[in-house]
Amino acid sequence: MRPSIPRLSRLIASTRPIAQIRVASLPLPCTSSLRPLKSTTLPPPSPASTQIRANHSHSYTTPPSSQIKDQVPVELSYDVVEPSKPSPEAEGQSLVICHGLFGSKQNWRSLAKAFAAQLGMPVYTLDLRNHGQSPHASPHNYAAMAADIHHFFQARNLTSGVNLLGHSMGGKAVMAVALNKELNGALRTLISVDMSPARGKISPEFASYTQAMIDIEKAKVRTKQEADKLLQSTEPMLPTRQFLLTNTRLSREGPEPHLVFRIPLQLLSESIPQIGDFPYKPPPPVTEASPEWQGPTLFIKGEHSKYINKHNIPVAEQFFPNMKLEVLDTGHWVHAEKPAETVELVKAFIQGA
Known part of the structure; x- marks a missing residue:
């Protein structure tokens, strides 16, 4: 997960301004170098305002629920972008986005605005544990990150209709949520951006x-x-x-x-070894240690990245039998290099699910 991402602020230079912003209190095995950023820009938000609320976190120290087993979740910091024109077709749905290693919710701020405008649903961007404004806590592994995300669903009353997206390390985290039957009840769809559920050593x-x-x-x-x-x-x-x-x-x-x-x-x-790992081995047979999730799943691969490849695509198919694969002409940082195309792929997938 080489974090060679350009600043996302450049990607919305030509979009229309957001009319109103409200602030409320409250990358793994080696990959190719970043390709030059293309001249494409994000789809602009609707002319009406898209509202943004920033929410800052505090430590969560009460005992975990029985659903989370041995993992004590932390309270994740998040932003939410509310659509100015909610879509009737998207009623009850949301999009939740998880960043990669060394990243934060700010990496997805620009795309979150575009997703909210295009999909007509609230879009949440999270800071995973030990990143951004979220608490620092051990262990830093995918079981713990999945428990945190599930706790976020509970705290925000997201009990259904969740379209869950993750990039790189965040991709493995969201897959760990989907494959745990005690954590995945709210999920509607799953999207992994340039990450497979494979085990491997992280680059030195x-x-x-x-x-x-x-x-x-x-x-x-x-x-x-x-x-x-x-x-x-x-x-x-x-x-x-x-x-x-x-x-x-x-x-x-x-x-x-x-x-x-x-x-x-x-x-x-x-925690580098744990970041390269994955908590499950692929079926068959389907067991608690080798689960599958049959919901609609989208993998978006960067054509010039090695994270999703001919060796681990069959592994992804075993975990996610109802998956589809799309490829964009990018390196690992798909959403930074091809933001408009990423938005369009995710939009079409969610609306067609």
């Missing part, structure tokens, strides 16, 4: 990323420009460095202000 570059970020913290640099210079020896690609540095914030603890990372670097570094 991710250990180097976390170590480089630890070194940046130790250096107590004050600006992203200084941090970027230190990161160049580990990662030559500017978009990748920019993506990693979206996780920084300015700390005023100590004698001088300096950059620190929002994410728990040591915990994520120790």
Whole structure:
């Protein structure tokens, strides 16, 4: 899951402005380098306002429900985009989006607006545990992430009609939800963007990323420009460095202000093997350890990415017998390189399910 994503703010430069924004209180085995961003732009929101509510999280420490077994969920931070013109056909439905490793809900902010406008349903973007504004908690594995997502459904009263989408690490997390019969009751459809349910070792570059970020913290640099210079020896690609540095914030603890990372670097570094893993083995036979989900499932593959390939497509078909596969001319960051096409594929799939 090489996080070489360009800034998504560039992708909506030509869209119409959002008329009103309300804020309420409250990537795995190796992949190819990022291809140049195409000139395509997002489908614009409707002329009327699309509303955005930001919700910030607090730790959840009460005992888990019996459905979640041994996993104690955390309260995930999220944003929700409400459609200005809800679609009667989408009544009772929602779209929930989960990002990849080192990402956050902000990576999907632009597409969430387009999805809400095109589908006419609320769109939730989540910060998974140990990312963004969500709590830091161990373990960082897919059973824990699935429990968190299920708890989010319960807390928001999303009991049915959920179209669940994940990219990269988030793709494995949403598949883990779908394959657990105690967690998948709310699901209507499942969408995995450039990730298969295969087990494998994560690329060594991710250990180097976390170590480089630890070194940046130790250096107590004050600006992203200084941090970027230190990161160049580990990662030559500017978009990748920019993506990693979206996780920084300015700390005023100590004698001088300096950059620190929002994410728990040591915990994520120790969790690299779990991020490459998957909690189930494929059927047959269908058992609790080798489950299947028969609901409508869409896999979107980046043509130049290796995450979905001829070796693991049969594995995906065993887990998800009612799946379809679409391919876009991209690398791993499908939604960043082809945002309009991604929106159209997801829209057609959800509306046709």
